[in-house]
Amino acid sequence: MTEQADMSTCGQHGNPDVPDVFPALKNDTFLRAARGEATSYVPVWCMRQAGRYLPEFRMKRAGQDFFETCRNPAACCELTLQPLRRFDLDAAIIFSDILVVPQALGMDAEMIPGKGPTFKQPLEEPSHLQRLLSPHAARSALFYVHDALRLTRHQLDGLVPLIGFAGAPWTLMCYMVEGGGSTTMSRAKRWLYQYPEESHNLLKILTDTVVEYLVDQVSAGAQALQLFESHAGCLGPSLFMEFALPCLKDVARRVQNGLRQADLPAVPMIVFAKDGHFSLQELSQAGYDVVGVDWTVRPELARELTGGKITLQGNLDPCALYAPKEVLEKKVNKMVSEFGTQRYIANLGHGIYPDAPPEGLGTFVDAVHAISRSLNACTN
Numbered sequence: 001m002t003e004q005a006d007m008s009t010c011g012q013h014g015n016p017d018v019p020d021v022f023p024a025l026k027n028d029t030f031l032r033a034a035r036g037e038a039t040s041y042v043p044v045w046c047m048r049q050a051g052r053y054l055p056e057f058r059m060k061r062a063g064q065d066f067f068e069t070c071r072n073p074a075a076c077c078e079l080t081l082q083p084l085r086r087f088d089l090d091a092a093i094i095f096s097d098i099l100v101v102p103q104a105l106g107m108d109a110e111m112i113p114g115k116g117p118t119f120k121q122p123l124e125e126p127s128h129l130q131r132l133l134s135p136h137a138a139r140s141a142l143f144y145v146h147d148a149l150r151l152t153r154h155q156l157d158g159l160v161p162l163i164g165f166a167g168a169p170w171t172l173m174c175y176m177v178e179g180g181g182s183t184t185m186s187r188a189k190r191w192l193y194q195y196p197e198e199s200h201n202l203l204k205i206l207t208d209t210v211v212e213y214l215v216d217q218v219s220a221g222a223q224a225l226q227l228f229e230s231h232a233g234c235l236g237p238s239l240f241m242e243f244a245l246p247c248l249k250d251v252a253r254r255v256q257n258g259l260r261q262a263d264l265p266a267v268p269m270i271v272f273a274k275d276g277h278f279s280l281q282e283l284s285q286a287g288y289d290v291v292g293v294d295w296t297v298r299p300e301l302a303r304e305l306t307g308g309k310i311t312l313q314g315n316l317d318p319c320a321l322y323a324p325k326e327v328l329e330k331k332v333n334k335m336v337s338e339f340g341t342q343r344y345i346a347n348l349g350h351g352i353y354p355d356a357p358p359e360g361l362g363t364f365v366d367a368v369h370a371i372s373r374s375l376n377a378c379t380n
């Protein structure tokens with residue numbers, strides 16, 4: 001145990017009924033690895049670990065509107081804790097969604113079963129930017145996420161660190177322009193080619209909003225932050241460097257400054273650019289402590305591109321959870337051996353799929369721990 005009871009305060013939307021001193025952290029392995037410190041085993045968590053693959057998640061969510069659930073701190077807390085009751089995970093991630101940010105900027109979203117999240121009035125042309133509320137207004141609309149973080153940090157009772165997150169500006173712009181998911185993101189990319197200046201304006205609004213949102217998350221109890229750039233792949237290198245990377249750099253720098261100014265602790269920041277293999281070198285110099293890697297990248301190449309100096313996170317193919325136990329264990333062995341046991345956080349290469357067998361995740365987590373402990377024992 002290295003961290004004493006944390007004196008972080010409730011922040012500007014703090015609930016006066018909840019005491020503002022958080023319980024001491026009992027397992028800091030994830031934070032140590034994120035900060036590049038030595039660990040006796042490889043910590044592991046799983047993107048979308050609070051999700052539909054768990055029967056208890058489906059039970060709790062049954063009949064409830066998705067975004068109503070996001071606005072209910074007690075429900076978010078329960079859903080965040082569910083996977084920790086089953087698996088020996090080294091971190092929790094708050095149950096929420098990246099789309100709460102566009103909502104807070106005034107865009108109405110609903111979750112349509114079988115289709116996914118959908119905005120009723122997407123941004124079709126630059127004049128629609130006038131519909132958006134200010135980053136300042138968005139900041140106060142997001143109080144419910146901070147209430148969920150605060151409650152969950154207390155309920156975790158120091159078991160493992162709590163991760164907060166946000167969508168990266170480009171990924172949020174994709175949903176706001178497309179109105180929902182898309183395989184090509186061609187409407188959003190059309191903006192980059194046809195309206196580059198207005199695209200930069202939109203990305204700036206999103207960057208400003210995300211920076212304040214993440215600082216507030218730390219104020220509410222988040223002990224690490226992850227940026228999801230889920231739609232990096234469709235950009236390719238040149239659009240990524242022009243439109244997405246500058247925002248990611250701004251977010252990292254301004255969040256750490258914001259934390260200093262607010263007298264809040266510095267927290268490790270993770271960037272995960274899905275299908276962004278072409279950007280790994282730049283991402284390793286973008287101001288983040290950890291770079292996430294999807295399963296299409298060889299661990300040795302990821303180490304080489306990132307100069308061996310940064311913590312990497314990833315990257316088991318989520319479909320490997322369907323494999324028989326022995327095959328899955330072999331895959332984990334290969335992955336951990338190739339990344340190495342230091343400066344490494346094991347994870348899937350993207351979120352767990354809704355039809356993944358829960359016992360597969362258990363095998364994955366236990367194998368990461370056992371294999372990394374034995375590899376460490378060999379080298380000591």
Ligand SMILES: Cc1c2[nH]c(c1CCC(=O)O)Cc1[nH]c(c(CCC(=O)O)c1C)Cc1[nH]c(c(CCC(=O)O)c1C)Cc1[nH]c(c(CCC(=O)O)c1C)C2
Pocket residue numbers: 046047048049050051052061066093094095096097098099111116117165180181182228230274351
């Ligand atoms: C469980 C869940 C979530 N969002 C959605 C679901 C499924 C819907 C349901 O349960 O009813 C809809 C939900 N929300 C979104 C989608 C994808 C839509 C699409 O692109 O088609 C869906 C189905 C948008 C979204 N939402 C998120 C991302 C980034 C990660 C990624 O790339 O997968 C994205 C792109 C982040 C997210 N979303 C969620 C978390 C929870 C915390 C955890 O990891 O356990 C997180 C981190 C929660």
